[in-house]
Amino acid sequence: MGTSYEFECPACGYTAAVSGDDDAGMICNTTTIVCRTCRKLYDATIILRSFDSPEHQEIPIRCPKSKKHAVERWKHPGPCPKCGAQMNRGEACCDWD
Ligand SMILES: [Zn+2]
Ligand SMILES: [Zn+2]
Structure with a gap:
């Protein structure tokens, strides 16, 4: 989860x-990315698994708004995409799987 x-x-x-880091759920792995174009953080799916096959599908990271946006991986503690100050990590706000 x-x-x-x-x-x-x-x-x-x-x-x-x-x-804020690599993360794994039941059927997918995600990682946090920063879009330099939107200047926002997103979680992106990087690996999709399926229950009925051992194969998994790797997905290149991209901005959910446009594949033309420049994205890179982001890991806590990391800089704010808007102003470059270090982001604080607060409460866990939701679980997913
Ligand atoms: Zn973007
Ligand atoms: Zn900021």
């Missing part, structure tokens, strides 16, 4: 609910 956290930037107030 994966867990998301409420991240907050103390400098500009930007918040994002993401896992």
